[in-house]
Amino acid sequence: MLRLQKLTKTYKTGDQALKAIDLDVPKGQVLALIGPSGAGKSTMIRCINRLVEPTSGAVMLDEVDLTKLGSGALRKARREMGMIFQEYALVERLTVMENVLSGRLGYVGFWRSFLRRYPQADVDEAFRLLDRVGLLHMADKRADELSGGQRQRVGICRALIQNPKLLLVDEPTASLDPKTSRQIMRLITELCQERGLAAIINIHDVALAQMFVPRVVGLRFGEIVYDGGPTGLTPGKLTEIYGEEDWEATIETVEDEDEEFEAAE
């Protein structure tokens, strides 16, 4: 459904963030993108919906090359791709409901959105989503009154109300505590399953990635160096992705923690 062909991004400074990336994401597949800081994970996600303009190559979303679109068509294409951000990126001075409904901006006209008069169907869907993530009672609170985990849930609602085919998720758990991180990851993967959504999840936490996704792609210096199941991530592979380090501990503690966590629940 999503296919990256020789996707390349060279910044003005000459840094090659992405070196001819080829990647195929079938419908409904959730994959995790791991790699050290600066490997190009964030750039890759942003090149897909063109918040960052790729230098060359193609991004095919259902046979449409997103890199060739003009501004109007790009807006329409962006509706198909929901994005979830690292620091939640909610508009802090707007209410929870306004933040969720802002996911419909690509579908409603300016005056409707300006006057906050959204179609009833959109409002109902917003209520349904907020209820699904357990925040219905917070609908009229201002976004900056929420905790980190709550904000990320609102971010998820905002992405889902777009009714996307694909979720682009940029470090969803980077600023959350371990327990909330798992809850958020679980929520994202569950929702993807419920709706048959494909997702690309940038994530620092290898253990968390292994826990929740069926496919992991490892990026290093703008190149894919690993593509496979979570169990194939051996210490050797992790060294290839991140560099030399004692990986045994990481992989072992993952499983221990997991058991403890399930037991605690």
Place this chain on the structure above:
Amino acid sequence: MSHRELDDMLGKGWRKPPFVKRPWLRWTLAIGFVAYLIAAVMTIEVDWGRVYEGLDRGWAFILAFTSPDFTSRWSDIWDGLLESIVMTVAASVVGILISIPIGLGAARNIAPLPVYMICRGIVAISRALQEIIVAILLVAIFGFGPLAGFLTLSFATIGFLSKLLAEDIESMDKVQAEAIKASGARWMQWINYGVQPQVMPRLVGLSMYRIDINFRESAILGLVGAGGIGATLNTAFDRYEYDTAAAILLLIIGIVMALEYLSGIIRARVQ
């Protein structure tokens, strides 16, 4: 750092590195500044005899504040005050409305380069021309009266508000705006959802501050014939009616303080 180096440094004391690294430059700058200050103060010529004579007049002026005369010229004061208030409100509203699009255009992170250059140009012109100079020019064009004052204040508001609004937009949180863009929003929607909520409190605060400035300026503009309470004040001075002038000044101070209080309340509300 190796062990030997640490041993060298222990017990050595520590000072913050000086801002200007080269000692000779540092001392030249410091001595040069002091020398200039002394030279500058010495060029001020004070005619102490004249000061002695003037003290009486100054004292009379200050004494007038103890017995301000609101009544004998009340209708003039009232007219002037009303004119100033109308001028202030009209100029502020028009100025703020024009400032918003120019402010958007003058923010490098949201405007394309040509638009940015034009808007920055407008801001620079508005800021380069001092109110009094603009007022003199506009009085020459439109004649005496509040129209010239209104136009002057609108013009000055644009330079002030656009610049500060643009700077606030430039320092906004990029990711919040990015998130709105990623939803497929139009440009106007993007501004309305991604940018406006972030800069609104500052815009309101600055607007209130500008209303305050405009009112004070309107008292000055009267001196060059641009109407308002300043014209009344000028007349009072010309007639040596210090008690009336004192009454006018007290009113201006009162109104400015009221505006200050009001803007405090409003700013707290919109946070």
